[in-house]
Amino acid sequence: MxxxxxxxNVWRNKKRSLVVIVAVxxxxxxxxxxxxxxxxxxxxxxxxxxxxxxxxxxxxxxxxIKNEEINLTVRxxxxxxxxxxxxxxxxxxxxxxxxxAMANTAWANTGVIIYGVDAEKEKRVTEIYKEIVPEGGRxxxxxxxxxxxxxxxxxxxxxxxxxxxxxxxxxxxxxxxxPGTVLIKLEALKDKRFRSPKDFREALQQExxxxxxxxxxxxxxxxxxxxxxxxxxxxxxxxKEGTPIQGIxxxxxxxxxxxxxxxxxTVFVKDKxxxxxxxxxxxxxxxxxxxLNDIDDAGIVREKLxxxxxxxxxxxxxxxxxxxxxxxxxxxLYYFIFIGIxxxxxxxxxxxxxLMAILxxxxxxxxxxxxxxxxxxxxxxxxxxxxxxxxxxxVAGILSGWAITEALGKTGIHFSSWGxxxxxxxxxxRVYPVVTPGxxxxxxxxVIATAIISSIWPARKALKLNPVEALRTE
Amino acid sequence: xxxxELKNVNKVYNSTEVKVHAxxxxxxxxxxxxxxxxxGPSGSGKTTLLNMIGGLDMPTSGEIIIDGTNLSKxxxxxxxDFRLNNIGFVFQSYNLxxxxxxxxxxxxxxxxxxxxxxxxxxxxxxxxxxxxxxxxINSRPTKLSGGQQQRVAVARALASRPKFVLxxxxxxxxxSKAATTLLEIMERLNHESKITFIFSxxxxxxxxxxxxxxxxxxxxxxxxxxxx
Numbered sequence: 157m158x159x160x161x162x163x164x165n166v167w168r169n170k171k172r173s174l175v176v177i178v179a180v181x182x183x184x185x186x187x188x189x190x191x192x193x194x195x196x197x198x199x200x201x202x203x204x205x206x207x208x209x210x211x212x213x214x215x216x217x218x219x220x221i222k223n224e225e226i227n228l229t230v231r232x233x234x235x236x237x238x239x240x241x242x243x244x245x246x247x248x249x250x251x252x253x254x255x256x257a258m259a260n261t262a263w264a265n266t267g268v269i270i271y272g273v274d275a276e277k278e279k280r281v282t283e284i285y286k287e288i289v290p291e292g293g294r295x296x297x298x299x300x301x302x303x304x305x306x307x308x309x310x311x312x313x314x315x316x317x318x319x320x321x322x323x324x325x326x327x328x329x330x331x332x333x334x335p336g337t338v339l340i341k342l343e344a345l346k347d348k349r350f351r352s353p354k355d356f357r358e359a360l361q362q363e364x365x366x367x368x369x370x371x372x373x374x375x376x377x378x379x380x381x382x383x384x385x386x387x388x389x390x391x392x393x394x395x396k397e398g399t400p401i402q403g404i405x406x407x408x409x410x411x412x413x414x415x416x417x418x419x420x421x422t423v424f425v426k427d428k429x430x431x432x433x434x435x436x437x438x439x440x441x442x443x444x445x446x447x448l449n450d451i452d453d454a455g456i457v458r459e460k461l462x463x464x465x466x467x468x469x470x471x472x473x474x475x476x477x478x479x480x481x482x483x484x485x486x487x488x489l490y491y492f493i494f495i496g497i498x499x500x501x502x503x504x505x506x507x508x509x510x511l512m513a514i515l516x517x518x519x520x521x522x523x524x525x526x527x528x529x530x531x532x533x534x535x536x537x538x539x540x541x542x543x544x545x546x547x548x549x550x551v552a553g554i555l556s557g558w559a560i561t562e563a564l565g566k567t568g569i570h571f572s573s574w575g576x577x578x579x580x581x582x583x584x585x586r587v588y589p590v591v592t593p594g595x596x597x598x599x600x601x602x603v604i605a606t607a608i609i610s611s612i613w614p615a616r617k618a619l620k621l622n623p624v625e626a627l628r629t630e
Numbered sequence: 631x632x633x634x635e636l637k638n639v640n641k642v643y644n645s646t647e648v649k650v651h652a653x654x655x656x657x658x659x660x661x662x663x664x665x666x667x668x669x670g671p672s673g674s675g676k677t678t679l680l681n682m683i684g685g686l687d688m689p690t691s692g693e694i695i696i697d698g699t700n701l702s703k704x705x706x707x708x709x710x711d712f713r714l715n716n717i718g719f720v721f722q723s724y725n726l727x728x729x730x731x732x733x734x735x736x737x738x739x740x741x742x743x744x745x746x747x748x749x750x751x752x753x754x755x756x757x758x759x760x761x762x763x764x765x766x767i768n769s770r771p772t773k774l775s776g777g778q779q780q781r782v783a784v785a786r787a788l789a790s791r792p793k794f795v796l797x798x799x800x801x802x803x804x805x806s807k808a809a810t811t812l813l814e815i816m817e818r819l820n821h822e823s824k825i826t827f828i829f830s831x832x833x834x835x836x837x838x839x840x841x842x843x844x845x846x847x848x849x850x851x852x853x854x855x856x857x858x
Contacts, residue, residue: 157734157741164729523725526686528714528742528790530707624686627721 158533162540165513166548176509177549183498184553184599185560190494192561192589193569198483200414200584206447207283208413210476212454213461215444218469226255226434227396230441232466237444239464245453246446248280253430254442258392259306259423263315263351268423270391272430272439274298281447284411284424293385293409296424303426304389304405307419308412312352316387316407319356319380321345328379329372338364338372356380383410391425395434403433414584491598499606502546506607510542510614521618522626535615542611543604550603554596561589633793633826634660634683639692641678641849652678653689654849660794663824665817667831667840675849676830677798683828684717684796685709697793714742718787718825720797724779726771732758732782733767739789757785761815777808784816794826801833813839 166173206212215236220228230236233251240249253272258265275296279285285295289308296303311317321342329339341363350356360373385407392402405425413419431439448457454472461470474481514521524534568586571578578585641653653675660666668676681687682694685701694701696716704712713719726735737754745753758767761781763774771779780800787795797816801809817839820827829836837843845853 157738160734161727161729161738168729519723519725520727523719523721524727525710526684526713527719527739527786528710530710530714533742624681627686627725 158537159540162537163544165517165537165541166544169513169516172509172512173545176505176545177552179505180502180546180549180603181553181556183502184550184603185557187495187498187599188554188557188561188591188595189564189589191491191595192557192564192591193587194490194494195487195591195595196565196587196589197583198480198487199590200587202480202484204414204584205477205480206451206473208287209282209415209418210473211281211445212448212451212473213446213458214471214476215446215461215465216442216469216471218467220442221469221471224254224256224442226394226440226442228442230444230468232464232468233441233444236461236465236468239461240444240446243457243460245448245450245457247449248277249444249446250274250277250281251427251439251441252278252443252445253427253440255393255430255434257423259310259314260390260392261314261316261387264313266310266313267421268310268391269421270393270430271422271424272427273424274427278424281445284413287411287413288409289383289412291381292383292411293407295409295411296426297408298426300408302404302406302429303408304391305409305411305424306389306407307422308383308410309416309419310421310423311383311407311410313420314389315351316384316389317351317353317410318382318384319350319353319377320347320382321376321380322347322382325376325379329376332375332379334372334375338368341368342376353377383407385409389423391423391433393434396436401433401435403429405429414579416579488598491595495599495602499602503606503610506542506546506610507613509545510538510611511617513541514538514614514618518621518626518629521621522623522629525621525623526627531619534618538615538618539608539611542614543607546603546607546610550600554599558591558596561591564589631662632659633662633697634658634828635693635695636683637693637695639679639682639689639694641675641682641687642690651849653682656692656846656849656851658844658851658854660826660828662826663820664826664828664842665820665840666826666828666842666844667837668828668844668846669831669837670846671832674846676846678849679846680796680798680828680830684719685713714739715790716793718790718792718795720780720783720787720795720800720829722799722802724771724776724783724803726779726782726786728771731768731770732763732774732785735771735782736785736789739786743790753789754785757788758782760819761785762811775808777804777812780804780808780812781815784812784819788819788823788825792825794828797827797829799831799833800829801831801836806835809833809835 215230217228217230240246250273255270257268257270259268275298288295296305308317326339326342344363345359350359356377360369360376387407389405389407390402391405392400395401427439448454458470458472521534565588568588570586636656636658639653639656640651643650643652656679668679670676678687682689688702699712701709727738730738733754736757737750740750740753755764755767758764761784763778763781766774766778774782801812804812813836816827819825831837840857842856844851
C-alpha cells in the first residue's frame, strides 16, 4: 500500500512532476545519444584499426620497431609461418615488405610507406579491398602488372584527385532532382578543373548562397569528383646500400578508410614488383600481420607466437593501436562520466521537487506519524516516490533514446563541417551510433542509484518533522 | 477499569522571555467506554493535554500511564508503534490522505498493523457502514462533504481497534446537522464497541452529549462532572 500511495503522490501535482519527468527523459536521451556516438566511434575506430591497419597481431624484427631500415627483416620466417599454419585461433596472415618511399606525379610529391603484399593473402587479413571509393578503380590484382593502390588522401596530395563539372556530372545531378536554378548557376564552373577540394569549395561558395550549398554542396562535390585512375606514380626508395632507386607504377584504385592519417601515408603494391625495384633475390618480410578468429585470443596467441618467434617482436593490436585500445578500455569510464554528469544535474531538480512536495504535505506527514506510521515506512514512501518520479522519466528516455539511436544507427550522423578534423585523428566523419544492452543496464542502475541518493535529503527532512508542530501547519 | 491515568502532569513551554504553563498539575483518569469532553476557553490547555494523552507530546513532569504502560518510558519508535496499536485519532481538519479513497484511508491503518486482506476488507466495510458511508467507499476525500470526511476519520480512528479515541475539536469545521450526525455516530460506536472517546471542544452541542465534562482553565482542571 505504501508503494501505491507513493505512486499516487507522484501524480498529485502533475505539472511539477511532468517537468522533472521531461527533464529526466531529455537528460537520458542526451546521454544515450552521446554514449551512442562515442560507442559508435569506438567500434568504428576499433574495426578500422584492426581490419584495415594493424590486424590483431604483428611480428617484426625487434630492431625494425626502433629503426625502420630495409635490412631489418623478420628472422626465422619459415618457422614462424609453420607455427601460424598450425594455430587454430588464426584466421589469416600476410607477409609484407614495408619501405619508406617518396611518391611523385607530374604535379606533386609526398612521403609514403609502401607495402609490398600478396594481393590475395592481404584480402584475408585486411579489408582495404572493401574500402575502394565509388568510381575509384579496383583493388590490386596479382595478374595486372605495375599496379599501385593509393588512398583518396594520397590522391589529393599527388593531385590525382580533381573536380570537373562535365556534361555527365550535370546529367547525374539532374537525375538526383537538383533544381534547374542550381544547375544554371553550376554552368559557370563547367569543364573547369579544380585540383583540390578546397579550391572547388571556394568556387562553389562564389556561385551559390549558403542555403543552396548546405542542400546541394555535398552532392555536387561527390558527382564532380574525378580520380585520375591509371596515372603514373614514380616511387623512390633506397636499396640495401642506401642508393635511391626509382620505379613507375600506375594507379589501379583509390581507397578511403576513416583514418586519414593512415590513408595519407599508406600505399600498396605487389610484393614481387617491389622486390624487382629493390633488386633483391628474395621478397623481404618486414612485417607479418595476423588476423584471429576472436579478438579476445590476442593475448594467448601472442604468448604462443613469442615462443616460436625467437628475438622477433610480437605485438598485439593494443600495442599497435593504443588509441583504439584505450578508447575501448575506457568506454565504461565514459559511461560513468557522461551519465554521472547528467544524473548529478538531474539530482538537484529531483531533490528540489521532492523538498517542495514534503513542504506542501507537512500536515499530512504529521498526521501519518501521529496515527502510527513509523520512520522506516515514511522513508520508504518518500524514497519510492522519488524512484517512481525518476524511473518514469528514465524509461521514457531510454525507450526514446534507443529508438533514436536505432534510427541514426542505420542512417549515420555525418559531421560534415568537422569531418576532416575527425578523420585526421582516426574517427569517421559519418558515425553510426551504437548502444549496447550493457549500457541500458548501466543507465538503469545509475538512475535508480540517483533516485535513492536524491531521496535521502527530502526523506530526512520529513523524518525530522515533529507531528504536533506538523499538524498545526496550514 | 482505568485505562488512562494522569498523575500530576505538567507541561511548561519555555519561550525566551516567559514560561508558559500550558498544563498545570493535572491528575485525571479515564475508564473503559467513557464518552468524555474536555472543555475550556482557547489557550486553556485542551489540545496540549490531548496531545500528551496521545503520546504526541511529553509532559515536563508527571506521569501518563495507558493501560499500565508509562508513556515517558517509551522510546520514540516504541511510542509510534504504541500509538498505532492503542490510540485512534480524529483531527479538527479531518486530515485524510487525499490520494486515497474512503476505503483505502480506513484500511491504511490496518495495513500498517499487517492485518490479513480478508479481515481488513470486512472491518473496513463494517466501519464505513457504521458511519453511514457504505455507499461512498470508493470516493476520494475531495468528493466528500466535511461531515462525511470526518466520519471517514472516525472510522479510520476505530479501525485499529484502539483502547481509546482522541478527537481534537472534531465538530469545529462542521455545520450543525453534520456535527449532530457525527456525534450520534460516535456515541453509538462508543456504546457498541465500549471504546473510550475523549474529545476537546468548545461546541455546546458536543458538551451536551458528553457523559463526562472536564473543564480546564489556565491549564488546571477546574471541574470534572459526570452526567448521566
